Amino acid sequence: MRISVPTIPHALSAPSTATKPIDTREAIDRIARFLAPGNVTLVTGAGVSVDSGIRAYRGSNGRYLNPNYKPIFYHELMDRTDKGAAYRLRSYLGYKSVRDSQPNTTHFALAALQYKSIIPRLITQNVDGLHHKSMQQIWNKAQMENGILELHGSLHKVHCTHGHVVDRNVFQDWLSSANPRWKAFADALEASGQGPRTNPDGDVVLEGVSYDDFVVPDCPVCLQEGRKNNVQKPELIFFGESIQSRVKDLSYQHIDTCDRLFLVGTTLATFSAFRYTHREAGSGVHYLLISVESDRLLKHALELQKPVLMLNIGPTRADGLPGMEKIEIASGIVMRDVVRQVLGFESISDTVVNEMLRSGVVQPPREDD
Template sequence: MLVGQAIGTQHHGQRVAEQRLVAEDIQLLEIKRTHQGFLSRSKKRRLPRWVRARQRDIEPTFAARAHSSGLPRSYLRRLASISTLAARGPNMLDSPTLDLLDSLRRTMAEKSFLVVTGAGISTASGIPDYRDKDGVRRGAQPMMYQEFVGNPAARQRYWARAMLGWPRIRASQANAAHWALAALQAENLITGLITQNVDALHTQAGSEDVIELHGSLHRVLCLDCQQRSERAAIQEQMLAHNLYLADVHATQAPDGDTLLDPAYEAGFKVPECPHCQGDRLKPDVVFFGENVASHTAARATLSVEQAEGLLVVGTSLMAWSAFRLCKAMAEQDKPVIAINHGKTRADELLQMKIEAPCEQVLPWLAERLITR
């Protein structure tokens, strides 16, 4: 294993590991500089097999190392950039899309852009999104906030389904789009990152100070004592108390939900708060009908004011919490650009829209902005 296992806990071991990794980092940089097809748009563009293999080892461990390894920040930044540039799939973008992307590249090279992401950026990680290309919501109506907090049966239904849906969320891995944004942020090529997603994949990819507009499924809030707990601990408690669901299969739905036969819900024992033993636990996310926390909304507004443009990625912007950011940006005569399949609520405000997969578009963009 190239990364992670090479980092020892003792000073000498860590120094040796650092020296070896930095040497390999320089080697990767040299490959990037000398490989003639690296910046070509031809189908022959491809890094040597050993480099591609190393990128597969490097990527999943970057976020953990950023917090625990103690390696220099400059090294981690280079590592994020190289991982993003080299670990891409084949380029399937057509000429009109490439022309739009080149225009976006020029705009982002001149102006400081804030990025807002939605469910579409995580579909390549295996997490279902909400809406079709026309912005129409798929599946059943979501549970509303008032129903959840006021109805014990609703909470029982939610947690029974969420217990079965959590393994998919926990196992999800950041994809090339998340990595590209992390690299852009590490190189100070975007001003910040706001996400409507609750999967924490941006943080996993190494992005810092992510504004989680709608919270995170990785935390649980007690409605009685207001203390927060780790979702993993609550999951263990639910599994221990609901063994009858161990072998039940349920179809995955957005945000860690599942489509579970109601017959399995009645006997479900809801989790208790580890702090006060109350049973009114809620995932630390914003439900439909619930307001975004005031301090979170204020941070998002400030980010809009400080940026010179807004890049919207993988969202139809049907939620007001994100759409209002586009309106605010447009009212300040700043460009709003979208990378999204299908219509968005802000189509009339957009300076440009690129309808192509995020996991192809963002690495293309990161490569050219970082190496310009």
Template sequence: MTDFDTLCALLAEQPFVVLTGAGISTPSGIPDYRDRDGVRRGRAPMMYQEFLSGPALRQRYWARAMLGWPKVRGARANVAHQALAELQARGRVSGLITQNVDGLHDQAGSTDVVELHGNLHRVRCLDCGQRTPRDDIQVVMETENPYLAGVDARQAPDGDTLLDPRFEARFKLPVCPHCHGERLKPDVVFFGENVATATAERAMALATTAPALLVVGSSLMAYSAFRLCRAVAERGRPVVAVNLGHTRGDDLLALKLQQSCDEVLPALAQRLR
């Protein structure tokens, strides 16, 4: 048997839970954070405490994010996302947990997705708690910061860009359309911020009640994802992975396919029909 045959055999008996990471979205043009050795690429992303520290750091974040948003908004679900949606629709996938914040699983047709780290398509006010569609905030920022029109900035993970710092200090921050507060934050979990308790509990319940967990495109370096794999393995259930390169949970895996997820998942969906 090939590793792919073994994967199919492990997942054929009962519906399984899937945990996805950035690797499933790279074929859609969204950069990931880490290389195949699990080492972070480029500079460190903004930490949660930095974002809270004052307007200057929020100017830095939103100036770069304003330029990065069109790439995220324009991304399209790829064949790997579509394969998981098909498997879920046919009852083969009993739960889908993602570390990604791009909304591509929803776009592909998956339902009841547990978004461990939130979703960039929403913005939350830290003062009043209200949420606003990201597109609405984008219109405001582009209107109030016309000097950034046409500025070239290289795309980075999660809608960030590598923008020359000289463009940041002039940036006019958006305000909340509900309370006019100035502490708007993308509705995602920043580095250094905790996953919401209810979200973490829902993900853990899905993972630990499944007969198997399939990890797709994740290095599992984020503890919020690694702990799910560890909990499944501790219960004697198989954790299998499709990931190019090292993962933090390699010692927990019953099987690992070091292949591209946009090749493996469509083939898996076809085999399990």
């Protein structure tokens, strides 16, 4: 089996120049008019969580934070390689910062639109669970499952190769007990306030250390069943791993049943949400911008001639596609006012909405070197 490491296209590694500047008031009006008719499916990416202190894969100038970063592949994680051990340690150290992060103003603004059924369906590429946190006082578990689809899984659960699932906090406790030296190291980092840089998937930047002594304990259920098995992974979709058919099918249904598609904080560069092909008539020339096995959500929406609006700062893989409009402005600047304009007096009279529009942190991570 041959798997290629995704590379960074020039269009995404250079500052964006394709979209003309827009002032805040104009952006609010345009987004509000797009959303007002309702029945909108929303797709969110890592940019939505930046104000919660979780770094996006790209900096504010449209460049990747680490253009030399090579992700771990599913087979490397599951084959007990050194890369797998290194990832598990880095993930152990990075999980707490993601776990303790709080929804920001964009999360709560989008939650208000979900609560009022303007956006009945949300698809997120994020694995941080912050959309769930923003709705946890309003929706029950069944409503969460129906209204929020996690395209790439969740950091908050872990499962072994035999399908035994455990809460991530419990798994973290297992790792701490099995690795007292690394537990002390993690505690020291937290106390110093100088923790390693954490990526949106909970992985951290950690160099110059040995992973040889990091122990992953066996799954206790497997031990009860008479087998030793310490191959456990977060419920994430790794490179080289397929999205579950149920998730893929449901994401397509969300596009089929909506009247319009709204994308926020995503470059569509995670190789799951976008695929676009074009063949020049009679030339035999075939352009494939992205080749993926999973969802082609944007392409599907455009093929169905659904109106599409993107809110994102910097270049994306979809820039310039016919049928798609893009606005470049930070979602945290405009989304609460968008909700007020869409809902009108209800944004004041509805106590739930009013509280949501007064909620949310604004704690972006430190600027990169």
